[in-house]
Amino acid sequence: MNLIREIWQSIVRRDPLSTDKGKSELVFLNVWLHIHPAKVKKENLRFKHTFYLGFITFFLFLILLTTGIALMCYYRPFPPQAYQDMKDLQFVVFMGPFLRNMHRWAAHGMVVCVFLHMCRVFYTGSYKKPRQFNWVVGVLLLLLTLGLSFTGYLLPWDQLAYWAITVGTNIGSYAPLIGGQLRELLLGGHSVGEAALLRFYVLHVAVLPSLIILMTIVHFWRVRKDGGLSRPVWKLTPEKAEKLVTIGAPAEAVALSVATASKDKTYGLMEVVTGKPIFETITPEEEADTVFSYPYAFVREAVVLMATVTTIMTMSLFLNAPLEELANPAKTPNPAKAPWYFLGLQELVSHSALLGGVVAPALMVLALIAIPYFDRNPSRRPCDRKWIIWLFTFFVVVNLVLIVVGTFFRGPGWALVPPWVHVVSGAE
Amino acid sequence: MNRRAFLSWGTVGLAALCSAVAVSLGAVCRFLVPSVFYEPPQSFKIGNPADFPFGPPAFLADEKIFVFRDRDKGFAVASAVCTHLGCTVAHFQSDQRFHCPCHGSEFGADGSVLHGPAPRPLNWFEVTLARDGQLRVDKDKTVPSSYRLVV
Structure with a gap:
């Protein structure tokens, strides 16, 4: 019995729960509890303040990770077999269609939720000091999400996949200076073939997931370090808002107690701490507005997790992921359309590959990254931020309009065709 | 130290x-x-001259080329790869133009850009007669659209 107890303790690393020490260690030594603050502000838990979009995105990512690993068991990344494996997943593998549907709808959901999450963070002004860098991490996560979506829909090696690789890597080749080499590096050759599929597979199942997991960890860690979720600004009195945006402990707060340095010891720079903490702190008078993370935040997170999984599962029961014909290098489908989230980009490249495919997206990304450094106005109140809100709304609307035009208003030969006109594509 | x-x-x-x-x-x-x-090699044989009819161009799917044969002027080989983003263009006999399905580029009979986002005319490849009498196309060698091989 002693041995069993010892083994159990070696795993959980805490004293029995009958002791106070064990109870507190249950909290300290649990990573999920550890990444939460002990107490959270009540209004931050309200659904209407964040819509839980960050959590939904994270849970969708977990669904993608698990279903993706399951799908890997039946997928071979070589041109003819890859497509046969998709057919097997559709018709032969037990629960194959369901898992593939889940992977697809979770992926589409993640693109939507990442974007909405970004909008929420922007409109609440939550990218402002000290959260500027976490906004940048968020932009990188958006790009990684799009990268995973792109590499993902190439893998079935159907017509959509083949022509997406062709067009995608050709857009890359318009990049100044490195364009040609970039395309060859992605394709592993000069034309789209076996080597290209293998490389995109490696990107999709190894390189990009590792990067996105790493960046997610940084993102979460910075949420904590930057002071947790930003408080809805209308909850604050004006002078309180001032204090929160100027961050750090209130000016009149007692400085951190400092132990006197010993003359006998050499101190490394990292050991020296001066000044006030650089994150938002909960002052005693705010204490009344807070609740313990466990169980109040945890229950809500569990509910969101279950709601996310249930929604994706229900969608996967009724909506099947499409699969086009086997890739045919000789015949480009007409019109050849990317998935909806890339149709804005496709609309841009249909005007100019260099300007629309390289320059405009690069400028958009740079502009997004620059927002927190360019917008130095410390106020988070919408009435003080009219210009930047108009600018960002313009960016969102332009993207949505491009996607809508690309999705509904483009017919064969990328001609402008309203959705209510039915085009019978003539066989020429 | x-x-x-x-x-x-x-x-x-x-x-x-x-x-x-x-x-x-x-x-x-x-x-x-x-x-x-x-x-696949960039330079390859496509068959005997007699295999190709006069009139509409022959489309070789694997090589992504059009082979034109004119009664007086001889052979010419055009690339079927759109210079915009690499989709395969189709040749319409009705208007003697190449049409790209991806972003709507249109190329004239000589491959020049008439419409759409394509930045360059379609490529024309050198076609020569191999020793065994077959036509040989070299995709590494582009030629002006006026180039013809008279057999």
Whole structure:
């Protein structure tokens, strides 16, 4: 019995729960509890303040990770077999269609939720000091999400996949200076073939997931370090808002107690701490507005997790992921359309590959990254931020309009065709 | 170790570390460039001249080329790869133009851009007569659209 107890303790690393020490260690030594603050502000838990979009995105990512690993068991990344494996997943593998549907709808959901999450963070002004860098991490996560979506829909090696690789890597080749080499590096050759599929597979199942997991960890860690979720600004009195945006402990707060340095010891720079903490702190008078993370935040997170999984599962029961014909290098489908989230980009490249495919997206990304450094106005109140809100709304609307035009208003030969006109594509 | 020695050795060490990292990164990049390409050759035979009819061009799907044969002027080979983003263009007999389905580029009979986002005219490839009498196309050699092989 002693041995069993010892083994159990070696795993959980805490004293029995009958002791106070064990109870507190249950909290300290649990990573999920550890990444939460002990107490959270009540209004931050309200659904209407964040819509839980960050959590939904994270849970969708977990669904993608698990279903993706399951799908890997039946997928071979070589041109003819890859497509046969998709057919097997559709018709032969037990629960194959369901898992593939889940992977697809979770992926589409993640693109939507990442974007909405970004909008929420922007409109609440939550990218402002000290959260500027976490906004940048968020932009990188958006790009990684799009990268995973792109590499993902190439893998079935159907017509959509083949022509997406062709067009995608050709857009890359318009990049100044490195364009040609970039395309060859992605394709592993000069034309789209076996080597290209293998490389995109490696990107999709190894390189990009590792990067996105790493960046997610940084993102979460910075949420904590930057002071947790930003408080809805209308909850604050004006002078309180001032204090929160100027961050750090209130000016009149007692400085951190400092132990006197010993003359006998050499101190490394990292050991020296001066000044006030650089994150938002909960002052005693705010204490009344807070609740313990466990169980109040945890229950809500569990509910969101279950709601996310249930929604994706229900969608996967009724909506099947499409699969086009086997890739045919000789015949480009007409019109050849990317998935909806890339149709804005496709609309841009249909005007100019260099300007629309390289320059405009690069400028958009740079502009997004620059927002927190360019917008130095410390106020988070919408009435003080009219210009930047108009600018960002313009960016969102332009993207949505491009996607809508690309999705509904483009017919064969990328001609402008309203959705209510039915085009019978003539066989020429 | 005095200050001067520390700084000079430190500089040497830092330089060595940086170059080691640079060389390793270069090696990784080079590793990603294949030394052997298992791809179809750029120069290939497409058959005997007599195999190709007069009139509408023959489309060779695997090679992505159009083979034109004119009664007086002879053979010419046009690329079927759109110069915009690499989709395969179709040749319409009705208007004697090439149409790209992806972004709506249109090319005239000589491959010149008439419409759409394509930045360059379609490529024309050199076509020669091989020793065994077959036509040989070399995709590495582009020629003006006026180029013809008279057989």
